[in-house]
Amino acid sequence: MNIPLKPQTSQPARALAGRVALVTGSTSGIGLGIARALAAAGADVVLNGLGVASEIGRTREQIAAEFGVKTSYSPADLTRPRSIAEMIAATIAQSGRLDILVNNAGIQHVAPLEQFPVEKWDRILAINLTSAFHTTRLALPAMRQNGFGRIINIASAHGLVGSPFKAAYVAAKHGIVGLTKVTALETAEESITCNAVSPGYVYTPLVEAQIDGQAKAHGISRDQVIRDVLLAQQPNKRFATVEELGALTVFLSTDAAASITGIALPVDGGWTAH
Numbered sequence: 692m693n694i695p696l697k698p699q700t701s702q703p704a705r706a707l708a709g710r711v712a713l714v715t716g717s718t719s720g721i722g723l724g725i726a727r728a729l730a731a732a733g734a735d736v737v738l739n740g741l742g743v744a745s746e747i748g749r750t751r752e753q754i755a756a757e758f759g760v761k762t763s764y765s766p767a768d769l770t771r772p773r774s775i776a777e778m779i780a781a782t783i784a785q786s787g788r789l790d791i792l793v794n795n796a797g798i799q800h801v802a803p804l805e806q807f808p809v810e811k812w813d814r815i816l817a818i819n820l821t822s823a824f825h826t827t828r829l830a831l832p833a834m835r836q837n838g839f840g841r842i843i844n845i846a847s848a849h850g851l852v853g854s855p856f857k858a859a860y861v862a863a864k865h866g867i868v869g870l871t872k873v874t875a876l877e878t879a880e881e882s883i884t885c886n887a888v889s890p891g892y893v894y895t896p897l898v899e900a901q902i903d904g905q906a907k908a909h910g911i912s913r914d915q916v917i918r919d920v921l922l923a924q925q926p927n928k929r930f931a932t933v934e935e936l937g938a939l940t941v942f943l944s945t946d947a948a949a950s951i952t953g954i955a956l957p958v959d960g961g962w963t964a965h
Contacts (some may be wrong), residue, residue: 705733707946711786713778715769715826716796718742718750720895721845725793728937728946730754734791735761739769739781760788764782769796769822770814779829789833791944794823794867795845801856812859819863820870831883840883841944843872845936848891848924848959868955875953884952886943891959892921894930898928921947927960 711731716722717742726736732754735927738751751762763785767778782789797819823844849857850864867887874885892898898921905916923929936958942948957963 699782707791707941708733709876710734710790710944711737711739711782711788712791712793712944713739713765713789713826713830714793714795714948715739715822718747720897721890721893721936722793724933724937725795725845725940726751727754727758728941729791729793730760730762731790732759732760732789732944733758733942734944735786736763738762738764739767739778740796745954753807754897759906770817772825775822775825776829783833788837789830790794790837790839791843792826792830792843793843793845793940796822797845797847797860797863799857799860803856804858807816807858814857814902816866819860820866823867825925827870827885830840834883835881838882839883840878841948842871842874842883842885843940843943844868846871846887846889846955848869848957848962850887850889850955851957852965857917858927864877871955873951879952882949884943885949886948886951886953887955888936888939888943889957889959889963890931890957891925891957891962892930893936894932916932924962924963924965925960926964929960931958 696911707729712734714722714736717726717738722740726738730736736754747764751764755762765778765781798815800815827842844867846867847864849861850868853861864885870886871887878885902913902916905920907911918928939958943951
């Protein structure tokens, strides 16, 4: 059997030019880093998340000016299916397509099982897992119509292993990995891929605040907090960066990653290698 092969070429610097990407939870932290990386690769980006309107506006303007792409913002409440549907519909109406969907939005709460607030469980599952189901099911028709799609779910090392006191977060991230596999199988013949990225600790302003808080609470140095508390499970003893996650997301969005689908890729410094 003769199978035609495309010539192998390196990815151009703006490999995603002409693509439209929606990143949930992208007004700060990991999501914003991913949105900036996609824009740097040429994709128009739709931001979504919480924040002060004026600051979000400045972020949009900065991305557009720095990378020469179109940027927009959706204030969609990811706990409300109707709001999610309106966000997807508006994205497609504005651009005529939706090529890249990054499900990044997430929240956390830590408590023993018997003390875990029911309302916290419900909210974490809604934002961390159920919202990805809704964005995915609503984005797929446009991806199928255009013959291309990349769905990238930001899971966690906690999608692969458990930790005490994080019942809702661990359950949701395990669910994201399962949803990733099902989506990949259902779209395997349609030039659509779905993968999960599973970070360990990533350096963000929120983590920086945790370092100072833990140092004061335990009466230890910042370095001890980083090595012995936050990075206790990460053998490489360093945080991943938002730039690393952005670069990986860009790669998974390109033609070079067309045969990578259905995986949960750890970016955790060896945490899940134990």
